[in-house]
C-alpha cells in the first residue's frame with residue numbers, strides 16, 4: 001500500500017448516530033474466558049425510564065431512515081421477555097430492534113417474541129464445538145450444546161440470524177474450517193472478530209503477521225467459492241479495494257465518526273466504544289459523557305468532544321491520519337483497544353488494528369494477487 005496524502009474522512013464525531021446500544025441487564029448466564037465485561041455476574045436491570053428517555057431522543061432520528069437499537073448485555077435475554085418488552089415499548093414502531101445473544105436461552109417462546117417484535121437476532125458462536133472451549137456456564141461446564149439448541153430453535157421457527165465469531169488463533173487452516181461451519185449453521189451474515197485484549201480479558205493478542213494475513217486471505221477464498229453468507233469484514237474490504245482501483249479511496253469512510261452511544265443499565269452514556277462502559281480510570285474517570293436521565297441524548301452527543309478521553313482519542317485519530325497508509329480503510333479503529341492495550345488514546349498502532357485492519361486488508365490483497373489472471 002502506498003502512502004496517500006490528505007485523507008479527508010472521519011473528522012470529528014457525528015451529532016446523529018446510526019444506532020444506539022442498550023444494556024438491558026449487566027447479567028450474563030455464561031462466563032466465557034475472553035469476556036471483557038466486569039459486572040457480568042450481577043443483575044443490574046435497566047429501568048423503563050432509561051429506555052423512555054433514550055426513545056424520546058431517538059424519535060426524530062428515525063424519520064430520516066433506518067434506525068437500530070441494539071440490545072447488548074450482559075446477556076440481553078437474561079433480562080426476561082416481559083422486561084425486554086417493557087424496554088422496547090417506548091421506542092414504538094419506528095426502530096429496528098437487534099439482540100446480540102449467546103443463544104443459550106432461546107426457546108420456542110423467545111422465537112415467538114422475536115417474531116412478534118421483528119427482532120434481528122445475532123448469535124455469538126465461535127465455530128465447531130472444539131473452538132468453543134472458552135464458552136462455559138457459570139458452573140464451568142461447556143456451553144456449546146446450549147448454544148446449538150438455541151440456534152436450532154431459530155432455524156425451526158424460520159428466524160433469520162447473523163453470527164459473530166471470536167477467533168483466538170487466526171492462522172491458515174482455521175478460516176476455511178470456520179467458513180464451512182457457518183455455511184452449515186445457516187446464518188445470513190457473519191462477523192469475524194480476532195480476540196482482543198480488552199476489559200477484564202488480559203490475554204495477549206499478538207500473532208505472527210504472516211499467520212493473520214494468511215487467515216484473512218484464506219477466508220476470502222472460502223467465501224468466494226460459496227458466497228452465500230454476507231461476510232462483514234471481507235465485503236467491506238473488497239469495497240475499499242474497489243474504491244482504490246477506481247481512484248476514490250478517500251470517499252469510502254464516512255465524513256465523521258459514528259458516536260455509537262452505549263446506554264448502560266443506569267442511563268449513563270459511553271460513546272464510541274461500548275467496551276469502556278463500566279470501567280474507571282484515575283486519569284479518565286468512568287468514561288461516561290452524561291446520563292440520559294438528566295440530559296437528553298442529543299445534547300450529550302453535541303458535547304461529546306468535551307469528554308477528556310474523547311478529546312485525546314480524536315488527537316490519536318489525527319495522528320493515524322497523518323502517519324498511517326491504512327487510515328482511509330480503517331479510520332482509526334476502536335478507542336477501547338488503544339486504552340486496554342496501551343493505557344491511553346492518543347497512540348496509533350495496536351495489536352487490534354494490526355490483526356483486524358492492516359492484516360485484513362493485506363490478506364484480501366494477497367488473495368487478489370494470487371488470483372490475478374496471468375498475462376498472455
Ligand code: SF4
Nearest residue numbers: 320324330332349353
Ligand atoms: S488504528 Fe492502526 S490501522 Fe487504523 S489508522 Fe491507526 S495505525 Fe492505521
